[in-house]
Amino acid sequence: MAKRFVIIGGGPAGNSAATYAARLGAEVTMIEKDIVGGAAHLWDCVPSKAMIATGGALTLINHASSMGLTDVSASLDLDALRDRITAIRTRLESSTTGLLESQGVTLVQGTGRLVSANRVAVETDTESFEIDADVVLLSTGSRPRLPEWAQIDGDRVLSTRHAYPPKVLPEHLIVVGSGVTGVEFVHMFSSFGCEVSLVVSRQQVLPLKDPEVAAALEEDFLRRGVRLLKGARAIGLDRAEEAVTIRCDDGRQVTGTHALFAIGSLPNYESLGLETAGVRHDGGYVVVNHNCQSSVAHIYAAGDLSGKLPLSSVAAMQGRKIAEHAMGLHVGPHRHIDYEKAASAIFTVPEIADVGLAEADAFAEGRKIRVTKVPFSANAKALIDEDPRGFVKIISDPATGVVLGGSIVGRNAAELISVVALAVTAGLKVQDLYESLFVHPSLAEAISDAAE
């Protein structure tokens, strides 16, 4: 009899596990309460990047004179932008649903909950029923973390989920939170022409990133007129009819027309029945081993709920590995996920991307590394594209030449980092990078130059 594989949550982790498990012969049921594609398509990756792409187009058009064009200008139509985001979501939902159905996955629109280690209760709009499961995957994702005092109203005080796009364009937006999500929203709204202030609780934006990378972004924000309140932790909010004031712990205040909170996320675990099924968690994040198995061996967790790297790409890879493991393919070609080799990007301008070992971490560990760096101002394609900001940095082992990591700041960094990610994952050497014949002129040439 085919293994009954029940998945609660249809984001990147759930979808990928469903597809691979079905291909490997499981009888798969996936329960999703909102849209197939998950928060990644509905609230996070897709709408945020769609807004950033529109802001990028607007910036490019309004700076067309530097490319030798005259009389070109554009302005933002919020309704058209909203329609564009809906259209992208709908297309992605339909292609993801089509793929799952073509693999024979049964999709249930409803809410799932464990009622024992082998049984899942489902509630839809019209009925309640229970399903037996040999394998369960919990992939219910996360939601924005918000301070109790935030007074979110979706109108002037926003969580990230109210921003795609907001009802009116803020005249002056205050962003609270300077991690990846916060800086992406700063970039997005400043590219729409809004005045933006950023409350930065530490002394640098992107506190977990390489200081040189963070400095490049700060410089660009300041050039665009973004106000940075560094070393200021937001502790309160005051509302007036058309104004929002954020109070900080050092006594500073900043007043704008809108505020947006981007201070992290919380796992969606409360109504999953974890205790009933004997699944251990730590603050709501399911505790998993290197196979993503929970304390109950046939109950897996993946994606944001697993407390590993909160990235769509990681969630999807976990889903695939779980399908392989649960279906007995972990002997042979199966490799565990090495989270330290996950590439990640920040879709600001300049774009920021990195993978593998960071320079600052290597120094902190006292590890010997070779760091080589080339600025895009020396790259022909960057000059042709009128965007010579940023650099490529390659980190390698001085003894063996093996590529250990890299950072890229600049146009298309999110695409370019894939070359370095491949080198890191495959254990390639700097020589493999600088002896590869890259296209000329291309931004990728900066990678081979930096490797030399």
Ligand SMILES: Cc1cc2nc3c(=O)[nH]c(=O)nc-3n(C[C@H](O)[C@H](O)[C@H](O)COP(=O)(O)OP(=O)(O)OC[C@H]3O[C@@H](n4cnc5c(N)ncnc54)[C@H](O)[C@@H]3O)c2cc1C
């Ligand atoms: C603003 C923002 C931008 C981001 N941009 C990027 C990016 O550019 N690149 C990137 O890699 N990552 C990005 N991320 C992170 C990424 O969105 C998440 O890491 C990813 O969505 C996690 O996938 P997941 O499978 O865990 O779940 P999710 O995508 O969160 O999906 C979980 C699903 O489970 C459903 N669900 C929850 N409870 C139940 C239940 N009881 N029953 C049934 N269904 C349930 C939910 O409705 C949801 O659809 C971003 C995050 C944010 C906040």
